[in-house]
Amino acid sequence: MSKNQNVSIAVIRRLPRYYRYLSELLDRGVDKISSKNLAEIMHLTASQIRQDFNCFGGFGQQGYGYNVAALRAEIKAILGLENQLDTILIGAGNLGRAFASHLDFKSGGFNLLAVFDQNPALEGQVIGGVKVHRETQLPEFCREHKPKVAILCIPATATESIVSTLIECGITNFWNFSHYDIAVRFPGVTVENVHLGDSLMTLCYQISNKDHPVEAEY
Amino acid sequence: MSKNQNVSIAVIRRLPRYYRYLSELLDRGVDKISSKNLAEIMHLTASQIRQDFNCFGGFGQQGYGYNVAALRAEIKAILGLENQLDTILIGAGNLGRAFASHLDFKSGGFNLLAVFDQNPALEGQVIGGVKVHRETQLPEFCREHKPKVAILCIPATATESIVSTLIECGITNFWNFSHYDIAVRFPGVTVENVHLGDSLMTLCYQISNKDHPVEAEY
DNA sequence: TAGATTGTTAATCGATTAACAATC
DNA sequence: TAGATTGTTAATCGATTAACAATC
16 A cells, blocks of 8 residues: 655645545545546646655556545545644644634644643633643643644744753654744754745735746645 | 846745845844855755845855845845735634734735624724724725735635635735635636645644655755 | 855756556 | 556656856
C-alpha cells in the first residue's frame, strides 16, 4: 500500500484539497472518477493527479478509474486523520478564542485538551468546550496529559520563550500563528506556519500589480 | 527601478518574510547587510536572495551589500503596503470577529471599512472599530463607499452566492478563509486563500510521518 | 589598489507534463 | 476483443544554486 518514500511537500499540500473534493463527490453519490474528470473539476492535469496518488501506491484500476470512497479513505489514512492527536492551544486572545471555538479539530485529526494563557483573570473560563489554564501550569499539565501538539496564538515576542518551555515539556509539533520562525531557532521540530500577515501582504502585492497577474492558486 | 516582469509566485511569497527580517534589523539599528549574512539569518542561500531582489531591480551596491532601510522601503513599495485598500469583512462569526479586532490591517496595506453578516441581530454592533451591517445592505454600501477587497469568513456553502453578489458590486479581490475554491468558478478574480483546515491536515500528515520528514519551511 | 560583494549568466536540480505500454 | 484509463517512464519546464565578471 504505502510506498511513501520522500514525498515532496508540494504533493502533501495538495492532499487536503483532494480530500475535500473527494468528500464532496462522495456526498453527491458519485462512486467512481477518472483522473481526467477529477482534473477538470479541480483545474489540475490528469498527469499530476496520477503522479500524486502513485507516490503512495496504486489506488486506481486501469480502464475504470478511481473508486471515490476507497481513494478518500486512503488519503484520510495517509494524512493520519484518524489519529486524534492530543493538542493544547496557547493564547486566549481573540485569535485563540476564535480557533478554540470555531475550528473543527476532530475532523482535522486533533483533539483539543486545554487552552493556556498568561492572564490569570481568564483561568477557569471555558472556550470551545475546554478550560483555560494559566501558563505556569504547563509543566504539570503536560506531565499528566502528555499532549503532542501546541497551537500558538501568541505575539511573536512571546514565542521563543514559550516554545522552549513546551519543548522541555515534550511537545515538538506546532501549528504556528505567531510571526516568529520557530524552525530557524529550533531545528528538528515539526512546524506548520500560518502567517496571516504575510498572506495579507501577498494579497496586497497581487492587487497592486494586476498588470502582471500571477497564476491562480487553489 | 522596477523591472518587475513576470515575477513568480514563489518569489512574491518570500517578500513578506524579507520585509519582516529587514524591519527587525532596522529596529536593532543595523544599517547594512550582505546577501551572505541575511542568508545565514533567514536560512536561505545568498544566491536566492540576490536573484529575488534582482527581479525588481538592483537594490544593492557591489562590495558593500544592501542598505537595510532602503531595501525595506523598496520591498514595502513593491508589496504596495502604502495603498490602504478599502476593505470589507463578510461574516461576523468567531473567526470574522477575531480578524476584525485582532489583525493589523493598516500595516498590511488595508483599511477596514465595515463588517457584514446575515444575522440581523448583530446589526449596529461595533467590532474592531467598525460597524456590523446586514448583508442585504451590501449593494448600497458598495455603491457609496466602493470597497476594493472582501475578506470572507463564512461557511463554504454560503461562499458562491456571496462572491457573485460581491462581484456584481465591483469587488474582485478576496482574502478567502472559506473552504471553497473561488478561482475555480470565478476565473479572473484575485484570491488569496487561507485554508486553515488544509493547513491542519498538512500538520497531521507531518506528525504522522515523522519517519519521512519533510524539508523545513519558513 | 585589493577585498568584498553585487548583478547576472550558466549549471543543476526538482517538479510538472506528456507519452505510452500495461491491463482492467 | 476493443476501449478506457491507469501506472510509470521520458521530456519539458521552471526554480534554485553555483560561478564569475563587473564594480564599488
